[in-house]
Amino acid sequence: MVINMAAGASEAELQHVIERVIECGFQPHVTRGAERAIVAAVGSGGSRSALEALKAAPGVEDVVPIAHPFKLVSRQTRTERTRVTVGSAVIGGDEAVVIAGPCSVESREQILETAAAVKAAGATLLRGGAYKPRTSPYDFQGLGCQALKLLQEARETTGLPVVTEVMSTQDIDLISEHADMLQVGARNMQNYDLLRQLARCGKPVLLKRGPSATVKEWLLAAEYLLAGGNPNVVLCERGIKTFETETRNTLDLAAVALARELSHLPVIADPSHGTGRRDLIAPASRAALAIGADGLIIEVHPCPERAMSDGAQSLDLKEFARLMQDLSAPIRAVASFSNQKFPVQPERLNGSSVYSV
């Protein structure tokens, strides 16, 4: 942390800050500038929050963090990329995964037909909502337990591992019995009670980025899972809220690359929610793989215009098959993108690289 003193701060105020930095468990290093002083708090044993409160001390203008606040999710902690195994699928490995299926499980026919079709088209995992977070209480809220059983049947039929959303800590046990991976929805990314309990559930977790979460906040949400004992976390970029209204969200693909640079966890992208428009799913899927995503999650429905949720952003079975054909090369090629080092850091210094005009 660096504490910036205000331009007119007094010597007593500076001394007070220095004392507080020591009390908080850090060593203070003072730099006196032309207009103001800054105090760097050095050391790793102290309390960051305590230092942050110094913003409220007299004569202090700002307190600026230097180090990243996350630890276990950081590539500084673990340089090797994490691979998350979900049933027969590996996320973060040499091939990109494709998770496909309907927004909601609506009926036995619907989920079995979809599961068979996405399996045939090459999908690696099956998605399907049993408990649905809906903006309006009057919208379809999911079939719940019945949907879980149908998903299990679809898994048995197709062999596809199943991913489904968990909205309530009370459902964790039940869902864990029926599904292979538990999804934390975007609206629950900072539902810390849910995160804490998922950290102990023993199942891989798919953690969606919140619609107004920065990449750092997203990684800190993942840190809750790792710190709580669950290393099997996959991050999912699904679009953020911006002023643009032509698309449902703004798919922040650079965040996929950035999250992979800051963290060792696999990162996938959701072009369905990210754009909200079926006409943009295919191009956005190609772009996501090109930027290094470890996979995609795509909404597919036998008849989107009759879907009970998210019809406007669901592909039908034929369209999905066509997309998979289109993506087959990039899916296999993803490892080459993901693992290449280019251009991660400016080249290390040597005499010749310095500009000498």
Next chain:
Amino acid sequence: MVINMAAGASEAELQHVIERVIECGFQPHVTRGAERAIVAAVGSGGSRSALEALKAAPGVEDVVPIAHPFKLVSRQTRTERTRVTVGSAVIGGDEAVVIAGPCSVESREQILETAAAVKAAGATLLRGGAYKPRTSPYDFQGLGCQALKLLQEARETTGLPVVTEVMSTQDIDLISEHADMLQVGARNMQNYDLLRQLARCGKPVLLKRGPSATVKEWLLAAEYLLAGGNPNVVLCERGIKTFETETRNTLDLAAVALARELSHLPVIADPSHGTGRRDLIAPASRAALAIGADGLIIEVHPCPERAMSDGAQSLDLKEFARLMQDLSAPIRAVASFSNQKFPVQPERLNGSSVYSV
């Protein structure tokens, strides 16, 4: 709902939409324009979600809602303003309320000293966090049950009703025993599991607006509470996420006026989180009352620079007392702002009001 057909949609596509509108329980009214047709779906008995899925039908460009999606929270349903009674306090009445206290309960001394001071200064309710939603798992997470007991002691000493945040459905019963009003934090605004259970808890709820929630999404979150059986809901604007970084959030004060126009529920403002800067709390408080807020929630700490959370946006005891003195006139005057009709609607039509240049 109005369904806009694409410019080149065929007659068969239009007929298909008409049939679906009927199947969904509405009457279709078709208008054929120069370039395209639109289909208005008329009636109140059908399913909105089913209609929305028509975005995915061939030849359809967009499906546009006409009516607001909320019912019980709407002023169309209930024209009289709701008053929420919390212990000795009434929110939504003739005087603005001020809820004050520390971000977190940190110790017996801290909460008792603060409670006594805010009571003396004129606050109407006491706030204090027992369970804290923190971005990082390594930050102070609150004293939990111990804090609830301290809050209860503070209530007994001062007579101030207590508001505290609930993060987990499992804590609802315990918190309900100790507190007078349960707060849903901004990050949990769309935690529907929590909302559904709070709808049945019998306590008033303070519902903070999510950092990326539109006013409509916020009102629909409140609709979950009312539809579930809890009419005692107070809305709280606490700032939204924008590109501006000088303030922690952007306090959307117009949303306070808008929410009061669309809904009969009381609306308060949180200038502490809304600005994140103690220097802006006083002016933002004045503005919130001037725009018609039914009250304020303000963070106060005996020594903000040592606060375990939110020190940078907490007033100390003297500053709070000074603010209350400053606000005393607007607090009493708020009813006159809130209840005045000006200018709600353009005046009803009569011959003379039409422009005749």
Next chain:
Amino acid sequence: MVINMAAGASEAELQHVIERVIECGFQPHVTRGAERAIVAAVGSGGSRSALEALKAAPGVEDVVPIAHPFKLVSRQTRTERTRVTVGSAVIGGDEAVVIAGPCSVESREQILETAAAVKAAGATLLRGGAYKPRTSPYDFQGLGCQALKLLQEARETTGLPVVTEVMSTQDIDLISEHADMLQVGARNMQNYDLLRQLARCGKPVLLKRGPSATVKEWLLAAEYLLAGGNPNVVLCERGIKTFETETRNTLDLAAVALARELSHLPVIADPSHGTGRRDLIAPASRAALAIGADGLIIEVHPCPERAMSDGAQSLDLKEFARLMQDLSAPIRAVASFSNQKFPVQPERLNGSSVYSV
């Protein structure tokens, strides 16, 4: 500036940064932390841009500015508040000003009727667009020179000084002849060519905040005007672009207070563009004055439903008269808000104010 070295930066990389800091005209102060080093660049004579480019140097993670980048607009440069005189009006003085009039000048009758009515209601200046920036090339673009003559006639009739927007450097001379104050629209806030020439025009300038400009960028745009020789600048907050769609923009009222804290320039608010809804203009106007705005700019039209632009956010003549009556007390009271010191800074340090639990 503080240069944060990356966690694994080498000693050679650190030395290279130290050398570059010296070459850029600053003294380097190095602090070596547990994980990384930071280099503070001290001094006022060097080049900030040159230092910023060090972000691209090997081993550097970030370059963080400490001091504000603006000078002449800063309250550190000039502690006394600036008063801008525009004809008979003073902006930034003891009373709040109200600038009122139509979005566009549409006809002689329209502007003369409006001018007379807003004068009678108590407005201090007249607004009216002659050259209109319109999102679509097919929308009404203003009456141009003819409108300027009509504005001049309205000024002669009413005595109200005239404010009108300038979109082109080529129009500066002509508009300067006819108007008392030149407005830079939100879309042109960073049109530096226009700013540079307005700096030399000798007329007061009303500088609207851009829809995606931070407060710092806005103040730096004003810095162009002051640095170019024009001290008569009034800032105008008119709403920023966010995800909220119920209002046209999000009126950032805290930015009014913040700009007044950081700068000595007067700051007014535009509730018409800031909300885009006539039903919110009155409450937003009250709030703007309560937060310390030095004035308001409000769109008024004899018949909003026939306005050639911005009808939805224009008050009619009666509504404006009613608003002015409603605002008369706050308009006179604004000086007391604006000049009060509360709570600007945490109180200066003394023994007793430190928390001693």
Next chain:
Amino acid sequence: MVINMAAGASEAELQHVIERVIECGFQPHVTRGAERAIVAAVGSGGSRSALEALKAAPGVEDVVPIAHPFKLVSRQTRTERTRVTVGSAVIGGDEAVVIAGPCSVESREQILETAAAVKAAGATLLRGGAYKPRTSPYDFQGLGCQALKLLQEARETTGLPVVTEVMSTQDIDLISEHADMLQVGARNMQNYDLLRQLARCGKPVLLKRGPSATVKEWLLAAEYLLAGGNPNVVLCERGIKTFETETRNTLDLAAVALARELSHLPVIADPSHGTGRRDLIAPASRAALAIGADGLIIEVHPCPERAMSDGAQSLDLKEFARLMQDLSAPIRAVASFSNQKFPVQPERLNGSSVYSV
């Protein structure tokens, strides 16, 4: 346009709207719903702006546009994709173009060395700033006319056509003499005076998307150019302003696909400004081509850490060469992405495609 009457609107108010719709040159089609009426204004001869003002009429809740507001840029007007020829380069053709060069022209050595290097690496056009829009008046503002001469020399040496930004209408003639394509910067996207004069300049224009412009506003800015007589317009997505601070902007790659779907104009992407981080330029470039961009514009500097502007987001010469090698396959492949029809529209209706569960 569809005019939504308020729930309680009177019959007189509805009649008034009907009359106004006719006066505005449209035929009104009324649909009476359970709660409210809507009036569709049919026809193409009337005035959209006049209809929009009806938002201010008594009893009207909202006025909702149905048709897109742009004409000449629309794919409905011209189905064939536009190819823009700039010297020896074709933008919008079978191969993606790469425009490369420094943010600012700083010296003869710098621009000639860069031009030779980017040419050797495979770039198609040269960029370089002569007139720089800078947030602070104290930052380097470009070498102006001298830079134009250096760019011309670089063109003569390398054969690369030159793109440079124009900030002022007064510079259009001079820049047109020296450069092959004129760039409108993001901050000037809605500088309509500039757009109108560039419409008449006879040179191709590169139109950057404004940091808070929706895709529709961007296309309407292009419409100014086409409506004014200049069909040679290339759109450039360069990132929008959001709450995310880890990247300079949020590169909205879906907007590239969307703009290509709505318009026949070529669309390129700027990963340098779009991310602001050199480590993200390569992955973002790959993604931009994968989503269908017709090209890239990339900042390159012989020594980024000494660049006078944008060093943090500039590649050095070796890094750029490496990027070009990495991109060579996608650059040639872009046509196949861009021209493929998948999945543009849900398949046209026939019996078998309807869901029959």
